[in-house]
Amino acid sequence: MDAKRELFQKLQQDILLWQGFKPMTSGKAERIGLGEIEDAFPGGVFPKKAIHEFITVLPEHSAASDGFIAGLLAVLMENGAACVWASTSRRLYPASLGLFNVEAERIIFMDVRTEKDVLWITEEALKCEGLAAVVAEVNNLSLIESRRLQLAVESSGVTGFILRKDENKTASTVATARWRISPLPSQAEDGMPGLGFPRWQVELLKVRNGNPGNFVLEWAGERFEEVKKLKKENVWSEMEGRQIG
Amino acid sequence: MQRRFVSIWFRQLLADWQLIRRPELSGVPFVFAAPDHGRMMITAVSELAQGFGVEVGMRAADAKAICPGLEVLDDKPERPKKLLKGLGEWCVRYSPIVAIDEFAMDGLILEATGCSHLWGGERGYLKEIVSRLKSKGYTVRVAIADNPGAAWAVSHFGKITPLIPVGEHVDALLNLVPDALRLDDTTLAKLRKLGFYQIKSFIGMPRSVLRRRFGEDFLLRLAQAIGTEIEVLSPLQVPVQFSERLACLEPIKTRNGIEIAIHKLLENLCKRMQAEGKGLRFGVLTCYRIDGKVVQVDIGTSGASHNISHLLKLFQLKIDQIRPALGIELFVLEAPKVDDVEVPQEEMWTSKPGLDDQSVIKLLDRVAGKVGLQVIHRYLPAKRYWPERAILKAASVTEKPNAPWRLDKPRPTELLKTPVAIEVMAIIPDHPPKFFIYKGVRHTVTKADGPERIEREWWLDQGEHRDYYQVEDEQGGRYWLFRSGHYGGENKYKWFIHGFFA
Numbered sequence: 001m002d003a004k005r006e007l008f009q010k011l012q013q014d015i016l017l018w019q020g021f022k023p024m025t026s027g028k029a030e031r032i033g034l035g036e037i038e039d040a041f042p043g044g045v046f047p048k049k050a051i052h053e054f055i056t057v058l059p060e061h062s063a064a065s066d067g068f069i070a071g072l073l074a075v076l077m078e079n080g081a082a083c084v085w086a087s088t089s090r091r092l093y094p095a096s097l098g099l100f101n102v103e104a105e106r107i108i109f110m111d112v113r114t115e116k117d118v119l120w121i122t123e124e125a126l127k128c129e130g131l132a133a134v135v136a137e138v139n140n141l142s143l144i145e146s147r148r149l150q151l152a153v154e155s156s157g158v159t160g161f162i163l164r165k166d167e168n169k170t171a172s173t174v175a176t177a178r179w180r181i182s183p184l185p186s187q188a189e190d191g192m193p194g195l196g197f198p199r200w201q202v203e204l205l206k207v208r209n210g211n212p213g214n215f216v217l218e219w220a221g222e223r224f225e226e227v228k229k230l231k232k233e234n235v236w237s238e239m240e241g242r243q244i245g
Numbered sequence: 246m247q248r249r250f251v252s253i254w255f256r257q258l259l260a261d262w263q264l265i266r267r268p269e270l271s272g273v274p275f276v277f278a279a280p281d282h283g284r285m286m287i288t289a290v291s292e293l294a295q296g297f298g299v300e301v302g303m304r305a306a307d308a309k310a311i312c313p314g315l316e317v318l319d320d321k322p323e324r325p326k327k328l329l330k331g332l333g334e335w336c337v338r339y340s341p342i343v344a345i346d347e348f349a350m351d352g353l354i355l356e357a358t359g360c361s362h363l364w365g366g367e368r369g370y371l372k373e374i375v376s377r378l379k380s381k382g383y384t385v386r387v388a389i390a391d392n393p394g395a396a397w398a399v400s401h402f403g404k405i406t407p408l409i410p411v412g413e414h415v416d417a418l419l420n421l422v423p424d425a426l427r428l429d430d431t432t433l434a435k436l437r438k439l440g441f442y443q444i445k446s447f448i449g450m451p452r453s454v455l456r457r458r459f460g461e462d463f464l465l466r467l468a469q470a471i472g473t474e475i476e477v478l479s480p481l482q483v484p485v486q487f488s489e490r491l492a493c494l495e496p497i498k499t500r501n502g503i504e505i506a507i508h509k510l511l512e513n514l515c516k517r518m519q520a521e522g523k524g525l526r527f528g529v530l531t532c533y534r535i536d537g538k539v540v541q542v543d544i545g546t547s548g549a550s551h552n553i554s555h556l557l558k559l560f561q562l563k564i565d566q567i568r569p570a571l572g573i574e575l576f577v578l579e580a581p582k583v584d585d586v587e588v589p590q591e592e593m594w595t596s597k598p599g600l601d602d603q604s605v606i607k608l609l610d611r612v613a614g615k616v617g618l619q620v621i622h623r624y625l626p627a628k629r630y631w632p633e634r635a636i637l638k639a640a641s642v643t644e645k646p647n648a649p650w651r652l653d654k655p656r657p658t659e660l661l662k663t664p665v666a667i668e669v670m671a672i673i674p675d676h677p678p679k680f681f682i683y684k685g686v687r688h689t690v691t692k693a694d695g696p697e698r699i700e701r702e703w704w705l706d707q708g709e710h711r712d713y714y715q716v717e718d719e720q721g722g723r724y725w726l727f728r729s730g731h732y733g734g735e736n737k738y739k740w741f742i743h744g745f746f747a
Contacts, residue, residue: 059659059745060722066658067747081598082605093660093744094624095635098650100747105639105646106600109622110612117616124611130602183721183747185691194694195717198747219747 016042016209018154019050019176032075035226037202037217041177042209048076050176051150051160053141055205057167059091064181064200066092069161070100071219073133076159077106081132084125086110086118090137101222119145126152126160133159140166146173178206184216187227199227247411249367251355252396253336253374254386255329258351259289262328263318265382275316278305288320325350332383333481339374344478346397348427354393354478361389367408390414393478394470398425415471419445426466432459487523487580489514496535496572500564503532503573507560508553510578515551524549524586525556532567533575540573542566545618546610547642549584555607559614601643609642626650630699632660632743654697655715657725657744664741667726674732677714681726683742688718696728709738715746723747 031038032046041047054069056062077083085092085107094104110121115138122136126149141164153160162175180203186196202215216227255261259277264270274294278285285305297312305317326345333343333353340360346352361370371387378385388399388407395414399407402425409417418425421444423436435458441447447455448467456464468474489510497503507530518524526549532540542563550556567573599605609621625646627637635651669678677693695714701707709730717723723746730738 058722060720063657063659063723063745064747070658070747079598082600082602084608091659091661091745093632093636093657095626095632095650096656096658096660096747098652099656104636104650105623105625107623108600108605108609108642109624110616110620111622112616112620117620120615121612125608128604128608130598130604131608132598183723185719185721186717186723188692193692195692195715195723198723199721200747 033223037215040204040207040211040213047176048159049153049157051153053175053178054163055180056163060183064183067198068181070097070102071224074101076132083107083133085135086121087137123148123152126158127156129156131158135161137163141173143172146175150174176208249357249389250393250396251357251389252400254352254400256384260291261383273316274312277320278317279320341484342480344480392472393476398470426470428466432463485579485581489578491576493574496574498569498572503564506576508557511553511556514578515553518551523583524551525580526584527582529579531577532573534570535572535574540567544614548606549586559610562615631702658747659745661743664743667740667742669740677716690716691719692717
């Protein structure tokens with residue numbers, strides 16, 4: 001009986017490895033700076049060799065997703081590697097990426113006309129081992145397309161981020177994780193007026209072999225910081241003697 | 246090696262061509278005429294008509310009077326050039342550099358340096374040219390000399406021998422008429438008036454004297470004939486240094502076959518390029534089909550490369566565009582643009598990833614080949630404040646930014662291409678709005694930062710400055726709004742939304 005269980009465990013480990021999850025190495029784990037969220041993934045490691053799907057419908061959501069991805073890119077591109085950003089209707093403003101510690105000149109933007117070209121470029125780029133990550137903005141992603149992308153990722157180890165603009169949350173894709181990032185009201189330090197650090201509701205809607213969850217996260221200048229409990233908000237318009245600037 | 250040039254003069258280019266086309270005209274005197282100032286002027290005369298005294302520059306009506314039964318044919322202005330181009334392309338068999346004689350438009354000039362030994366010396370070379378053209382139906386006069394000017398002079402006016410040995414072209418010119426120098430009519434008339442009937446009578450004169458009387462152009466022509474001035478020919482076909490041909494026994498129709506052909510061509514081409522340390526930047530594959538049509542595809546690379554598998558991949562993306570129809574019998578691969586290839590030093594440990602990573606460059610080449618180079622953008626910081634101009638498109642993949650990205654001012658992660666007008670309600674002047682309506686949705690502002698005033702670059706465009714506010718609504722959405730112009734200024738101010746913060 002034990003032998004059988006061991007065999008099962010071994011097979012499970014193998015499958016995880018094929019799907020892009022690195023087993024936890026004893027002692028030092030590769031962290032990407034997401035804190036508790038990383039524990040939602042099997043083995044407690046953010047899968048780099050995988051496709052991550054982001055659902056963005058409203059422009060506010062896509063701006064928040066851009067910020068979240070930029071925060072991840074800062075870690076992924078640390079070694080000097082480049083990144084490809086493919087889209088048909090890109091609105092990302094490169095000058096803002098510096099706030100997320102990303103060197104925007106290392107991002108290669110490919111602004112094409114058709115969705116088909118975006119998918120072709122994404123697949124080719126995901127096969128390219130010299131890249132750190134590939135970000136693609138698409139309207140929707142079918143099962144077959146996502147499987148092709150996943151296969152490309154598995155051989156090269158490039159992280160793929162797909163920004164999906166359709167609302168179909170149940171669409172079946174083989175993406176390892178499905179996220180939804182929505183903005184939350186920010187909190188300035190100690191009742192100061194104005195805006196605080198960008199704060200997001202990070203919903204991990206689906207994780208393969210992991211535990212989906214709901215988190216509140218802030219980009220605290222140069223790293224992600226988890227917000228444990230929400231303090232009472234100061235509403236700017238109700239504050240006495242408010243000052244702007 | 247002493248350079249040698251051959252001048253071929255088609256004495257009756259149009260008449261010969263007409264006789265080849267219409268042999269029935271062989272017994273009939275005919276001329277070509279073109280309208281000029283309301284009358285028909287003769288532009289070319291057949292040999293038979295010449296016997297009657299008909300000359301170029303006569304009126305067609307006069308010619309008809311002296312020569313009964315004269316056939317007058319219409320001339321087209323571009324026809325000689327077209328004919329010469331065709332003949333020139335045929336003459337590429339004698340020399341890779343063939344140019345049209347631009348002065349008289351009735352001949353060709355070949356650079357014969359290092360070509361004549363293939364026909365057993367210069368005599369055999371000239372004989373071959375004359376006899377081959379004659380068998381086609383063209384009567385020609387040829388001459389070979391050290392420079393195009395002398396060859397032209399001897400071919401048109403030489404009476405002794407067409408073969409001018411090396412270094413003796415000046416002697417050959419001495420006894421010729423000044424017309425042999427390719428001069429315009431007014432200069433020739435002046436020379437004749439002064440009694441200069443032969444080149445030797447003025448060739449020894451001081452340059453300053455000649456310049457004063459006949460102008461700079463005259464001196465240039467003289468220098469070109471003597472050989473002190475080098476005349477640059479513009480060849481009909483510019484030879485490509487790196488090119489490979491592959492002729493097929495059986496016409497090729499399948500994708501596989503084309504791929505094998507490209508692979509073979511690339512193997513040879515890359516071997517040659519590698520030996521010379523060059524890499525392909527632009528390549529053209531020309532496929533000659535058996536039905537006489539020619540199909541071409543081209544590829545470009547962002548960095549010089551002689552990597553067979555990479556170049557083959559680029560061509561594979563283009564194979565769909567090749568229509569073999571009944572089959573392709575000849576493939577020609579040319580590399581019109583090559584560059585020195587940078588040999589990367591082999592990294593001892595792991596190579597450092599980055600923009601100049603080989604796999605990234607190959608990816609860019611593939612994308613450029615399939616979708617086009619214009620879709621690939623990279624941005625560098627520009628030292629400007631106006632948001633639309635604060636980023637600069639990088640010219641090349643490896644261009645480095647010359648300034649760091651600015652971090653002191655907040656910039657939205659998503660910027661709208663053009664600001665969108667919004668409706669706002671602001672109570673206090675110069676303060677952020679209480680709420681704004683964008684796309685029909687009302688957003689109540691709870692927090693705001695600003696304003697940040699950005700002035701227009703007045704040396705580029707006119708208009709109002711912008712006061713930017715960073716605002717947050719109740720749901721947590723963060724926006725970049727601006728007011729264009731002063732609050733309560735003379736012109737009507739307006740509010741816009743320009744971006745979304747993360």
